[in-house]
Amino acid sequence: MPSAEFWYEFASTYSYPAALRVAALAEARGVSLVWRPFLLGPIFAAQGWRDSPFNLYPAKGRYMWRDLERTCAAMGVPLKRPNPFPQPSLLAARVALALEGDQRAHFSRRVFAAEFGEGMAIGDRATLGALLTDCGIDPAAGFERAESDANKARLKAECARAAEIGIIGAPSIVAHDGEVFWGNDRLEQGLDWAAARAAKSP
Amino acid sequence: MPSAEFWYEFASTYSYPAALRVAALAEARGVSLVWRPFLLGPIFAAQGWRDSPFNLYPAKGRYMWRDLERTCAAMGVPLKRPNPFPQPSLLAARVALALEGDQRAHFSRRVFAAEFGEGMAIGDRATLGALLTDCGIDPAAGFERAESDANKARLKAECARAAEIGIIGAPSIVAHDGEVFWGNDRLEQGLDWAAARAAKSP
Numbered sequence: 001m002p003s004a005e006f007w008y009e010f011a012s013t014y015s016y017p018a019a020l021r022v023a024a025l026a027e028a029r030g031v032s033l034v035w036r037p038f039l040l041g042p043i044f045a046a047q048g049w050r051d052s053p054f055n056l057y058p059a060k061g062r063y064m065w066r067d068l069e070r071t072c073a074a075m076g077v078p079l080k081r082p083n084p085f086p087q088p089s090l091l092a093a094r095v096a097l098a099l100e101g102d103q104r105a106h107f108s109r110r111v112f113a114a115e116f117g118e119g120m121a122i123g124d125r126a127t128l129g130a131l132l133t134d135c136g137i138d139p140a141a142g143f144e145r146a147e148s149d150a151n152k153a154r155l156k157a158e159c160a161r162a163a164e165i166g167i168i169g170a171p172s173i174v175a176h177d178g179e180v181f182w183g184n185d186r187l188e189q190g191l192d193w194a195a196a197r198a199a200k201s202p
Numbered sequence: 203m204p205s206a207e208f209w210y211e212f213a214s215t216y217s218y219p220a221a222l223r224v225a226a227l228a229e230a231r232g233v234s235l236v237w238r239p240f241l242l243g244p245i246f247a248a249q250g251w252r253d254s255p256f257n258l259y260p261a262k263g264r265y266m267w268r269d270l271e272r273t274c275a276a277m278g279v280p281l282k283r284p285n286p287f288p289q290p291s292l293l294a295a296r297v298a299l300a301l302e303g304d305q306r307a308h309f310s311r312r313v314f315a316a317e318f319g320e321g322m323a324i325g326d327r328a329t330l331g332a333l334l335t336d337c338g339i340d341p342a343a344g345f346e347r348a349e350s351d352a353n354k355a356r357l358k359a360e361c362a363r364a365a366e367i368g369i370i371g372a373p374s375i376v377a378h379d380g381e382v383f384w385g386n387d388r389l390e391q392g393l394d395w396a397a398a399r400a401a402k403s404p
Contacts, residue, residue: 043261046261047259047261047262057249057370059245059248059249059365059368059370060249060370062368063368063370063382063384066382067383067384067388070391163261166261166264166265168259168261168262168265179272180265180268181269182265182269183387185385185387185388186269186387189272
């Protein structure tokens with residue numbers, strides 16, 4: 001079965017529609033998907049950015065929010081801008097990484113829906129705890145795993161890996177052969193690539 | 203008949219596939235298209251960039267060239283990176299703006315094909331002159347109109363207009379109601395928007 005990775009960042013606006021779309025797109029192509037939460041902070045910092053480029057370049061930010069409005073309207077999903085933007089995403093990323101398989105995907109979609117669909121503060125421990133409960137996970141156990149030294153180190157390694165393989169933004173699809181496809185508008189192309197390349201393998 | 207504007211910059215990599223695709227996409231939707239060449243320099247300068255962001259941020263540049271390779275391969279068109287990148291595009295923009303209608307579109311496609319399909323230097327007067335000749339336009343007359351004070355002022359006004367209406371990059375589709383769609387991957391959406399909104403008008 002062909003496989004691909006879905007790299008996403010909870011503070012990233014376009015990761016929101018992507019997280020809602022990607023599972024069905026992968027399934028339709030017979031592609032097995034690995035959800036890989038990471039942080040864009042270190043990647044942006046390497047480019048000299050200490051804030052979201054959408055804040056640093058206001059014209060770009062205005063365009064992005066309007067584009068995202070159109071994207072969400074076309075999908076029929078709500079959009080409510082969280083304040084502040086970007087939201088602190090470290091704890092959410094740690095919690096997601098400490099989960100596995102379907103639980104990780106399910107929790108991640110809930111976080112995005114809360115953050116960008118309802119404008120909730122996902123840096124807040126109580127918010128994340130309630131989302132964990134909704135997913136049938138005990139919050140205390142979830143946070144304990146999330147904040148273990150091993151899991152913190154694992155998230156750091158994920159961020160380093162992202163930079164190493166040429167990821168420059170989120171969301172990104174990475175095919176099993178290393179091809180990187182950046183953006184909510186590249187999900188189909190990335191998954192098509194993964195499906196087609198795998199079909200050619202012996 | 204619904205209408206839309208196609209804003210493009212000769213130094214812009216993604217304007218190349220867009221220029222080759224956009225006429226057929228507009229025609230299929232019954233959208234009348236106005237080709238509007240402009241310069242990104244003033245828009246980038248307003249963001250503090252003195253070079254292409256693809257040069258300023260090398261990781262982003264590496265991704266862009268690979269993404270463009272895939273885009274061109276999928277379209278079956280050649281890609282040869284011009285050196286230097288970006289190419290000086292002022293003269294080409296002036297020449298294109300001094301042409302009208304189909305001549306402008308035809309000449310513009312030829313410039314893009316020479317620059318990114320063959321890696322030619324489009325800042326070069328002899329290159330542009332040969333392309334004008336290919337389009338059935340007398341080069342001397344073409345350059346004279348291009349470099350008139352009136353045409354120079356017109357191009358400046360186009361650049362100011364682009365910034366004013368919220369254009370942040372090239373290519374962009376601008377619908378008659380002012381909606382801006384940025385990127386080669388937004389051509390379809392922008393033209394769909396223009397066609398749908400016009401259909402609703404009385």
